[in-house]
Structure formats: structure tokens, C-alpha cells
Amino acid sequence: MYIERAGEFFYFQYDFVAYALGASVLVGVVCGLVGTFLVLRGFSLLGDATGHATLPGVAGAFLITGYQHPAALLVGALVSGAAGALTVGIFSRGPRVRPDAAIGIVLSVFFGVGIVLLAAIQDMESGRQAGLDQFLFGNAAAITPDQFWGLVAVGVLLCAAIAVFYRPLAMMTFDEGYAKSIGINTTALEIGLLAALSVAVVISIQAVGVILVAAMLIIPPSAGRFLSGKLLGVVIWSVTIGGLSGALGAFVSYVFEGVATGPAMVLVATFFFGLALFFGPHGGVAWQWIRRPDRARNSGGGGRP
Amino acid sequence: MIAIIDWLVGPWQWGDWMWRGMLTVHLVAIGCAVLGVFLYLRRMSLLADALAHVALPGIVAAFLISGSLDAPIMLAGAVAVGLFSAASIEALSSRPNIRSDAAIGIVFTSLFAAGVILLSTVVRDAHIDTHCLLFGDVLGISDRALWLVVVVVPTVLLLVALFYRWLAVSSFDPRFAAAIGVPVAAINYGLMTAVTVTAVAGFEAVGAILVIALIIVPAATAHLLADRLVSMIAWSVGHTVASCWIGMYLAIGLNTSAAGAIVTVGGVLYLAAFLFAPRHGRLIRLLSARQAAAGGESKK
Numbered sequence: 312m313y314i315e316r317a318g319e320f321f322y323f324q325y326d327f328v329a330y331a332l333g334a335s336v337l338v339g340v341v342c343g344l345v346g347t348f349l350v351l352r353g354f355s356l357l358g359d360a361t362g363h364a365t366l367p368g369v370a371g372a373f374l375i376t377g378y379q380h381p382a383a384l385l386v387g388a389l390v391s392g393a394a395g396a397l398t399v400g401i402f403s404r405g406p407r408v409r410p411d412a413a414i415g416i417v418l419s420v421f422f423g424v425g426i427v428l429l430a431a432i433q434d435m436e437s438g439r440q441a442g443l444d445q446f447l448f449g450n451a452a453a454i455t456p457d458q459f460w461g462l463v464a465v466g467v468l469l470c471a472a473i474a475v476f477y478r479p480l481a482m483m484t485f486d487e488g489y490a491k492s493i494g495i496n497t498t499a500l501e502i503g504l505l506a507a508l509s510v511a512v513v514i515s516i517q518a519v520g521v522i523l524v525a526a527m528l529i530i531p532p533s534a535g536r537f538l539s540g541k542l543l544g545v546v547i548w549s550v551t552i553g554g555l556s557g558a559l560g561a562f563v564s565y566v567f568e569g570v571a572t573g574p575a576m577v578l579v580a581t582f583f584f585g586l587a588l589f590f591g592p593h594g595g596v597a598w599q600w601i602r603r604p605d606r607a608r609n610s611g612g613g614g615r616p
Numbered sequence: 617m618i619a620i621i622d623w624l625v626g627p628w629q630w631g632d633w634m635w636r637g638m639l640t641v642h643l644v645a646i647g648c649a650v651l652g653v654f655l656y657l658r659r660m661s662l663l664a665d666a667l668a669h670v671a672l673p674g675i676v677a678a679f680l681i682s683g684s685l686d687a688p689i690m691l692a693g694a695v696a697v698g699l700f701s702a703a704s705i706e707a708l709s710s711r712p713n714i715r716s717d718a719a720i721g722i723v724f725t726s727l728f729a730a731g732v733i734l735l736s737t738v739v740r741d742a743h744i745d746t747h748c749l750l751f752g753d754v755l756g757i758s759d760r761a762l763w764l765v766v767v768v769v770p771t772v773l774l775l776v777a778l779f780y781r782w783l784a785v786s787s788f789d790p791r792f793a794a795a796i797g798v799p800v801a802a803i804n805y806g807l808m809t810a811v812t813v814t815a816v817a818g819f820e821a822v823g824a825i826l827v828i829a830l831i832i833v834p835a836a837t838a839h840l841l842a843d844r845l846v847s848m849i850a851w852s853v854g855h856t857v858a859s860c861w862i863g864m865y866l867a868i869g870l871n872t873s874a875a876g877a878i879v880t881v882g883g884v885l886y887l888a889a890f891l892f893a894p895r896h897g898r899l900i901r902l903l904s905a906r907q908a909a910a911g912g913e914s915k916k
Contacts, residue, residue: 419879
């Protein structure tokens with residue numbers, strides 16, 4: 312039965328399979344790209360906060376428009392996701408607020424507000440069949456052709472924007488002080504990066520869901536760091552692994568009934584991360600053992616940069 | 617006036633679900649608020665995020681191995697997976713090219729994804745309600761969950777009281793603590809175990825994700841208001857009790873999710889503290905800075 316379903320998948324017997332596959336790959340690529348800058352800047356979990364923070368926007372847009380209008384839901388998600396990311400930025404400035412706590416506060420409180428709104432929707436008559444659950448764990452198969460092409464357009468724009476600002480972004484990532492000194496407006500660039508993050512999250516939530524979108528932002532770039540020592544290399548590896556995880560995740564989710572797309576994608580990405588962690592030429596565990604057998608026993612004790 | 621009293625007292629007379637819900641949510645929230653202070657001081661707030669998420673695969677794995685959903689087995693599974701993920705986060709972040717926040721993100725999302733997949737395939741027939749695990753149901757607490765909370769939370773609080781000095785010293789200055797002979801690593805893993813156990817006990821009441829709010833938000837609020845550890849714990853508990861009462865009545869009045877309402881109120885209270893805390897509130901600081909500037913000018 313599984314082989315049969317796998318055959319169906321590869322022959323694209325059904326149109327929605329092609330769209331689901333395309334959307335999943337898009338998610339992997341866009342998240343891999345944006346995630347690289349976040350991970351390198353030490354903001355990995357900001358993606359987690361932004362992902363959770365989209366929930367009140369989705370639910371709020373549903374309540375306002377009264378019916379499930381996909382574009383409205385995505386705009387709502389964008390607004391509240393960006394609000395969440397900005398709130399983390401505002402909270403973590405100044406004394407007496409720890410940045411990690413700020414992320415946790417935004418993540419959980421925004422999600423709480425989202426749950427309150429979802430409960431209100433469940434009481435509405437049209438709410439029961441709204442299928443808002445699919446925003447929690449993602450359902451790539453539910454993406455319609457119109458939505459798909461919309462997502463592709465936004466994704467391409469986002470990638471183009473990052474390509475244009477690649478050099479200043481790279482400089483800011485490695486040495487913010489130097490970037491400032493040569494006249495780069497780092498505040499604007501930072502806000503741009505937050506905006507890119509929000510857009511990437513919103514593109515992704517239909518396929519991976521709000522809870523697991525963080526994984527697609529963190530895991531592929533982290534794998535990329537073991538595979539290349541250069542920023543461009545990390546970006547390319549991260550985008551490749553993200554895209555592959557998207558494709559394989561969509562495949563697994565189609566073949567095995569009941570497996571949601573999001574978790575499947577994440578597990579595939581984790582598998583690639585494991586490979587990179589062991590066999591990656593830049594700090595991979597296996598190479599370390601081969602090169603320095605005497606240090607194999609205390610290889611965990613290496614200091615952080 | 618009578619209407620208000622009626623509104624406040626009314627829910628208690630509608631059945632025993634009100635006191636059951638209130639008791640559970642208070643115990644869970646107070647346990648979380650106390651543990652949250654220590655996590656906050658150790659800059660480990662986000663570990664709570666990870667531990668609450670990985671408890672889900674822990675419970676599922678325990679069910680797969682033992683075939684039962686008894687409370688001790690559930691707790692053991694969650695603690696085992698929780699400690700495993702804490703250890704793997706530590707191992708990952710000791711590699712030179714992985715930061716600790718990325719390590720947290722990698723470990724907990726992977727395990728959570730595995731848990732969700734197992735839930736939706738292998739153990740689909742078990743009586744594990746994903747929706748309940750994720751969002752909780754304060755007003756529909758089962759006897760089992762009530763007992764679990766009543767046993768677990770007081771035990772955890774008692775242990776915190778017993779080991780208070782060690783916890784405090786190692787939270788502020790782990791090196792000094794190690795130097796005077798405090799078993800820092802044991803305390804660390806003990807604290808993580810306590811967080812996991814409390815989070816699991818709270819799942820049925822408030823759900824896996826909102827329990828994170830109960831751990832992080834009260835402590836963060838208390839840090840804006842208090843300068844000493846004891847008063848920080850007091851503020852943290854006060855914050856959480858206030859959010860429980862206001863949130864519960866709001867949820868009843870608006871007929872919405874009680875856990876969501878409690879967390880939302882907690883967030884609003886945090887925002888109030890962030891803006892208006894006597895010494896560290898942002899608005900207060902802004903005003904006093906302006907006053908100081910004005911004072912400086914008039915002296916000229």
C-alpha cells in the first residue's frame with residue numbers, strides 16, 4: 312500500500328500533490344535562507360516566538376472577516392507575527408529584562424491570546440469546520456493553487472530582497488560595530504531582518520504550522536555550519552537541506568496516512584542535521600575523532616567562540 | 617452591588633467544577649511561579665520552553681513501552697525524555713559552532729515533532745487527547761489530574777523549601793556554590809526534574825504550551841518589582857494568583873478558554889509592571905529622567 316501511494320506521489324496523479332510538494336520546498340528554502348542570519352546572530356529562538364505569535368493574528372482575522380478567507384488570515388498572521396518579533400526587541404532592551412525571558416513571554420502570552428480567540432471561534436457556528444487546527448501542525452495538502460502562486464511570489468520577492476542586501480547583512484552578522492562604522496544603518500537592517508522573518512514564518516505556517524516553524528528556521532542553518540566555514544557556503548547548504556527536507560517531508564506525509572507535513576519535514580531536517588553533526592568537515596564529531604584520537608574522550612569540553 | 621457579589625459567588629454554586637478547577641490551576645501556577653524564579657535567575661527560562669514541549673514525546677514513549685497511562689509512568693517517561701534533552705542540549709551547545717539557543721531549538725522541536733507523529737499514527741487509539749495536552753481544560757479536570765496535581769505540587773514546593781539555600785546560592789553564583797561544596801550539577805538536574813514533573817502535572821489543566829507562560833511570566837514580572845530573592849518569589853506567586861483569579865472569572869464571563877485567559881491576564885500584568893514598576897518601569901524611568909533633566913536646567 313505504501314509503495315502504491317509512493318507511486319501516486321511521484322506521478323503527480325493528483326494536482327494537490329504537486330502544490331503540496333512545491334509549498335513544502337518553498338518553506339524549506341525561504342526558512343533556510345532567513346534562518347541562517349538569525350542563527351548566526353544568536354536569535355535562533357526569535358523564530359519560535361514569531362511562529363507562536365502568528366496564532367492570535369490568524370484567529371483574529373478569522374473573527375473579523377467572519378469566514379475563512381485565506382489572504383485575510385495570512386495578513387493577520389503577518390501583523391501579529393511582526394508585532395511579536397518587535398515586542399521581543401522592545402522588551403529585551405534595557406535593564407531588568409533578560410532577552411531569553413522576553414522571547415518566552417512573547418511566545419507564550421501571544422499563544423495564550425490566540426487560544427482565547429480560538430475558543431471564541433469554536434463557539435461560532437462557522438468555526439467548527441474552519442479547520443484552523445491545520446495552522447497548528449500544518450497541512451500542505453490543503454493549499455490551493457491560488458494560494459500556492461501567491462506564496463511563490465512572496466517567497467521570490469523575499470529571496471531577492473535578501474540577495475540585494477546580502478553584503479550589509481553579512482557584515483552586520485559578523486561585526487555589528489564595524490558595519491555601523493562604515494555607515495550601514497544597522498537599526499533599519501535589523502528591522503528589515505525581523506520583517507523578513509515574519510514573512511518567512513507566514514509563508515510557512517500553512518505547510519509546517521505555527522508550533523514547528525522554528526525548527527525549519529534553526530535546524531538547516533545549524534547543519535550548514537558543520538558543512539561550510541563561509542557564510543555563502545552555510546547559506547547554500549542551509550537552503551539545500553531546507554528544500555530537501557521540505558520535499559521528503561511532503562513525500563513521507565503523503566505516503567503515511569495521519570502524519571502531518573510539519574512534523575515530517577522537521578524530522579527529515581533533524582536527520583540531515585545528525586549527518587552533518589557527525590560527518591561535517593567543519594567541527595563534525597567523526598572528523599574530530601579521526602584527526603585527534605587522543606582528544607576523542609573529552610571532545611565535549613571544547614570552548615565556545 | 618448584589619449583582620457583583622452574585623457574579624463572583626455564582627460560579628462556585630454551579631457545581632464542583634469551579635473549586636476543582638481553581639484548586640488545580642492555583643497549585644500548578646504557584647508551583648510554576650516558584651520554580652520559574654530559579655530558572656529565570658539562571659538564565660534558563662527557555663529551557664522551560666523545551667522541557668514543556670518534550671514532555672509530550674516523553675508521555676507518548678512511556679505509553680508505547682508500558683501500555684499504560686498511570687500517573688507515575690507518565691511522569692517517569694516525561695522526566696526521562698526531559699533529562700535526556702537537557703543533556704543533549706548541553707552536549708550540542710558545547711560544540712564550537714552551535715550556540716545554546718540554537719541547541720535548545722534543535723532538540724525540542726525534533727522531539728516534539730516525533731511526539732506529534734507518534735501521537736497521530738502508532739498510538740492513535742490510546743486515550744491521549746492531543747487537544748487537551750496542548751491547550752488544557754481547566755473546567756473539566758479529571759479526578760486523576762486533580763490527584764496528580766495535589767500530590768506533585770506540594771511535594772515539589774516542599775523540596776524547594778528544603779533545598780532553598782543550595783538553590784539560591786547556585787542560582788546566583790554557581791562557581792562560588794561549587795567552591796563551598798554545593799552539588800551544583802545535582803541541584804541543576806533536580807530543578808529540571810521538578811520543572812518537568814510540575815509541567816506534566818499541569819498539562820491537563822493548562823496544556824503544554826501555556827504552562828510555559830506560567831513558568832516564565834511571573835518570574836519576569838517579579839524581577840521588575842523585587843530586589844531580593846524572597847520578595848521576588850513572593851511577587852511571582854502574587855502575580856500568578858492574581859492572574860488565576862482574574863483570568864478564571866474573565867473566562868467564565870466571556871465563555872472562553874480559562875487557561876488562555878489566565879495567560880493573557882498574566883501578560884497584561886507583566887506589561888503593567890514593565891511600564892509602571894516603581895523603580896524599573898520604563899515609563900517611570902522616562903519620567904524621572906525628564907524630571908532630572910528639567911531639574912538640571914533650572915539649576916543653571
